[in-house]
Amino acid sequence: MDVIRIAICDDEKNIRAYLRTLVRKQDSESEITEYASADEYLSGKMEHDLLFLDIEMKGDTSGMDGMSMAKQLRGMELDRQPVIIFVTGYEKYVYDAFDVDAFQYLLKPINEQKFAEVFSRAAGQILSEAEQKKKTLIIRCGSESRAIPLDSIYYLESRNHKVVLYLKEGELEYYAKIRDLEEELAGQFYRIHRGYLVNLSYVEGYDKSEVTLANGDRLPLSKRYDDFAAAYLQFMQ
Incomplete structure (x- = not known):
């Protein structure tokens, strides 16, 4: 723009x-x-x-x-x-x-x-x-590639060797490793738990045990609280 x-x-x-x-x-x-x-x-x-x-x-x-x-x-x-x-x-x-x-x-x-x-x-x-x-995540679904805007993703979940994207329009599952996505999406997304990578744009609240997102989902926070709080505040600034 x-x-x-x-x-x-x-x-x-x-x-x-x-x-x-x-x-x-x-x-x-x-x-x-x-x-x-x-x-x-x-x-x-x-x-x-x-x-x-x-x-x-x-x-x-x-x-x-x-x-x-x-x-x-x-x-x-x-x-x-x-x-x-x-x-x-x-x-x-x-x-x-x-x-x-x-x-x-x-x-x-x-x-x-x-x-x-x-x-x-x-x-x-x-x-x-x-x-x-404008930023997107390029994923492979079957024989085709899709570009997913990052601002449409609330969070990602690692599940049975796949990754589930929780999107504004629903869920999307594909083969990927969450640790690779953690590196690719560093900055806007944060690994709050071994199974969850959240979009910091949609964090609405958090305490020492869980993070609440804009869609209402509550996810466990198993990483150090201080580290997450610092990452979130840095992103917001």
Whole structure:
């Protein structure tokens, strides 16, 4: 992905124009769409990579503010959830921003240097995730080869000299050795147990005995807890 799809949602026309100007000053290819309310954004049904969202904004009919809109967005099943940067005139909302997994918040009046720093980090994350999605695992099934996107794999299980891929669309079994895959997929995947290799992107929680994944599966953690925790934190950073 070379072009970042950006939405600016603010009920103040001058703020939208200013944010558009700031985005254009950054060293990044982008497509910008403006919205004057939460209602307008949600009815547009477009998916974006990055969303600048005013917290205090009121909707035309629903009265929905930016925080309520963000909560609704996070509850939707989207191919891609946008990186949200809140734009607000009040610091009191900063803790609420964590509840909707906001990337950052910018205080009005917006400081250009602060904007550039936040935008650079957000764009870097977006582009990095896009590159990651391009990565695939090539497997051999019978007489044909298949390319499996890594972001479609929750985890792999070693079973009876085969490997089972637990995918978003189901399970897929083929002949392979999990130790070879551990080496091939190092970085994004981690061997938490002699029989399991998990995609760190989909780890939702863990303790000293098990790891919980985004699909709800709980897997045993038999490796050193500290080693796994360090690997997971390094991946997330």
